[in-house]
Amino acid sequence: MNEFIGSMNITAKGCNLYYGDFHALKDINIEIPEKQVTALIGPSGCGKSTFLKIFNRMNDLVEGCRIEGEYHIGGIDIFDKETDVNILRKNVGMVFQKPNPFPMSIYDNIAFAPRTFGITKKSKLDEIVEQSLRRASIWDEVKDRLRKNALGMSGGQQQRLCIARSLAASPKVLLMDEPTSALDPISTGKIEELMEELKKDLTIVIVTHNMQQATRIADKTAFFLLGELVEYGNTDDIFTSPRDERTERYITGRFG
Amino acid sequence: MRKIYYALKYVCIAALVISLVALLAVVAYVLINGLDKLSFHLVFGEYDPNMPTLLPALVGTLQLIGVAAIIAIPIGVASAIFLVEYTNNKGKFVKIVQVAAETLAGIPSIVYGLFGYLIFVVAFGWGYSIIGGGITLAIMILPTIVRSTQESLLSVQGGLREGAYALGTSKVRTIFRIVLPSAAGGIVTAIILAIGRVVSESAVLILTIGMVVNKVPETLMSPGTSLALDIYYFASHGYPNEAAATAVVLLVFVILLNLLAGWIGNMIKKSTYGDAK
Incomplete structure (x- = not known):
C-alpha cells in the first residue's frame, strides 16, 4: 500500500516526548481536522517544531529521542510495526524553515520523489513536474529553465520549489516548519496564498512565530508553552477571546 | 611597539x-x-645498460597506481560512508577509528614497506612483485582517503539529507543520489592527491617491488620499478644526470596530477551546484 486513503484527520493521544532526560512534550492531546490549516504557535523552545516532526517521524533520526502516546493519521497508527516510515513520509510531506533544494536541476528536484516510488516514464514524470509546479504557483517563473540548477533560484522561489517537490509525492498532509521565516514579505505572501489553495485537498499543519500569519491563514490554532498544549481552538476564538490567561499574555506580546 | x-x-x-x-x-x-639527458629515448626507449630508459618505470608506476586505486578507493570511500552516514560520526568506535586513521597517516612509509616486505614478499612467498607493492601502497593511502572522504561527507548540508528523508527516500537512495553527488568534488580531489603520494613514494617500493630497472614487468606478479625508485637507482649507480632527468619527469607528473585534481573537483562542483556557488 503506497497511498493513505480516506479522511486525513490527525490525532495525538497522551503524547509525551523525551530527549534523553529532558521532558520536551508533556501529555498533549489534540485532534487536527482534515483539509484545514492548523497553526502551532508559541515562544522558541516550547516544543511546537518537535511536535510537528512526530507526524512524519523525523524525530526517529534524533538520537536519544523517546516518544510515548498514540498517533493516527487518517486512522493509520503511524508508529505501528506495519507502517512503513518511507510510505508515511511520502503521504505526509514536510517543508522546512530553510529552503533545501537538492543540488540538481529544477526538473530533477520535482521528479525525485516520483522516481523514488518507481515512476520512470518520461511523459508521466513531465506531467507530475508541471502539475506540481503549477500547484505551487511557480510554473510560470521556471517553465523555461526546468533544466537549470535549482540553487540558482531566489530564496522565495526555492521555498516554493520545495513545496512543489513535496507535492510531487502526492501527500495527503503537509507539515510546514516556519516555512516563511527566512523569506521576504512578498515571497511570504505568495506562500500564504498558496496554502489557501492547497488546503482544498490537503491537511496543513504549520509552525509559525508570526502571529499575524496565524490569524491570516489558520483555521485552527494551538498555543504551546514549555512543552504543554495550553490552548487549542478556532483561530478567531484564540486571538479574540482566549480562555487561558497565558495565551492572552502571549498573543498580546507580554511575554515570549 | x-x-x-x-x-x-x-x-x-x-x-x-x-x-x-x-x-x-x-x-x-x-x-x-x-634537461640535456631528457629525450624521447630516455622516457620511452628500449632499455640499454649504456642508455638507461624510464619505460619500465613508467609502466610500473601506472600499474602501481592502478592496483592501489582499485583497492584503496572503494574500501576507503565505503568506510567513510559507514562512519558518517551510519554511525552519525559519533561514539567511541568512531573516535577509535579516527585516532587509528590519523596515527596510520603519520607512520613513516618505510614502516609500511617493511610490513609489505614481511607479508607479501616473505610470508606469501610472492617475492618482489608489483602487486605486493601496490597493495602496500593501498594500505598506506587508505587512512588519508577515509579521512578526507569523511570531511567531504560531513560538509554536505544536513538539510539535504532531511529533505530527502522527508520525501520518503530510503537511506541508501539518499546516500547515492543526494549525499555522494554533493560530496563528489571533494572526494575526487582527495583521491587524486592520494594517487600523488603513490607516484612519489619510494621507501615502500624498495622493500616490495625489487627495483628491477631494466625490464618492463610482464605481469603484476613480476618485480619492477617506479619513477621515484629510478631516481634512487640512477643516483646511486653512477647516472646522476639521468636521475635528474627522471626527477623532471616525476615533477611534471605530480604537477599534472595536482592540476587534474583541482580541475576535476571544480568541474564536479560546477555540475552539481550550477553557477550558484
Whole structure:
C-alpha cells in the first residue's frame, strides 16, 4: 500500500516526548481536522517544531529521542510495526524553515520523489513536474529553465520549489516548519496564498512565530508553552477571546 | 611597539623568500642537471645498460597506481560512508577509528614497506612483485582517503539529507543520489592527491617491488620499478644526470596530477551546484 486513503484527520493521544532526560512534550492531546490549516504557535523552545516532526517521524533520526502516546493519521497508527516510515513520509510531506533544494536541476528536484516510488516514464514524470509546479504557483517563473540548477533560484522561489517537490509525492498532509521565516514579505505572501489553495485537498499543519500569519491563514490554532498544549481552538476564538490567561499574555506580546 | 609590528612584517617576508628560494633551487637544480639527458629515448626507449630508459618505470608506476586505486578507493570511500552516514560520526568506535586513521597517516612509509616486505614478499612467498607493492601502497593511502572522504561527507548540508528523508527516500537512495553527488568534488580531489603520494613514494617500493630497472614487468606478479625508485637507482649507480632527468619527469607528473585534481573537483562542483556557488 503506497497511498493513505480516506479522511486525513490527525490525532495525538497522551503524547509525551523525551530527549534523553529532558521532558520536551508533556501529555498533549489534540485532534487536527482534515483539509484545514492548523497553526502551532508559541515562544522558541516550547516544543511546537518537535511536535510537528512526530507526524512524519523525523524525530526517529534524533538520537536519544523517546516518544510515548498514540498517533493516527487518517486512522493509520503511524508508529505501528506495519507502517512503513518511507510510505508515511511520502503521504505526509514536510517543508522546512530553510529552503533545501537538492543540488540538481529544477526538473530533477520535482521528479525525485516520483522516481523514488518507481515512476520512470518520461511523459508521466513531465506531467507530475508541471502539475506540481503549477500547484505551487511557480510554473510560470521556471517553465523555461526546468533544466537549470535549482540553487540558482531566489530564496522565495526555492521555498516554493520545495513545496512543489513535496507535492510531487502526492501527500495527503503537509507539515510546514516556519516555512516563511527566512523569506521576504512578498515571497511570504505568495506562500500564504498558496496554502489557501492547497488546503482544498490537503491537511496543513504549520509552525509559525508570526502571529499575524496565524490569524491570516489558520483555521485552527494551538498555543504551546514549555512543552504543554495550553490552548487549542478556532483561530478567531484564540486571538479574540482566549480562555487561558497565558495565551492572552502571549498573543498580546507580554511575554515570549 | 609600532617598530615591532613593522619588524614582524619583514621577518615574515624574509621567511617567505627563503621558502620560495628553496623550492626554486630544487627545481632549478633538477632542470639544469637533467634537461640535456631528457629525450624521447630516455622516457620511452628500449632499455640499454649504456642508455638507461624510464619505460619500465613508467609502466610500473601506472600499474602501481592502478592496483592501489582499485583497492584503496572503494574500501576507503565505503568506510567513510559507514562512519558518517551510519554511525552519525559519533561514539567511541568512531573516535577509535579516527585516532587509528590519523596515527596510520603519520607512520613513516618505510614502516609500511617493511610490513609489505614481511607479508607479501616473505610470508606469501610472492617475492618482489608489483602487486605486493601496490597493495602496500593501498594500505598506506587508505587512512588519508577515509579521512578526507569523511570531511567531504560531513560538509554536505544536513538539510539535504532531511529533505530527502522527508520525501520518503530510503537511506541508501539518499546516500547515492543526494549525499555522494554533493560530496563528489571533494572526494575526487582527495583521491587524486592520494594517487600523488603513490607516484612519489619510494621507501615502500624498495622493500616490495625489487627495483628491477631494466625490464618492463610482464605481469603484476613480476618485480619492477617506479619513477621515484629510478631516481634512487640512477643516483646511486653512477647516472646522476639521468636521475635528474627522471626527477623532471616525476615533477611534471605530480604537477599534472595536482592540476587534474583541482580541475576535476571544480568541474564536479560546477555540475552539481550550477553557477550558484
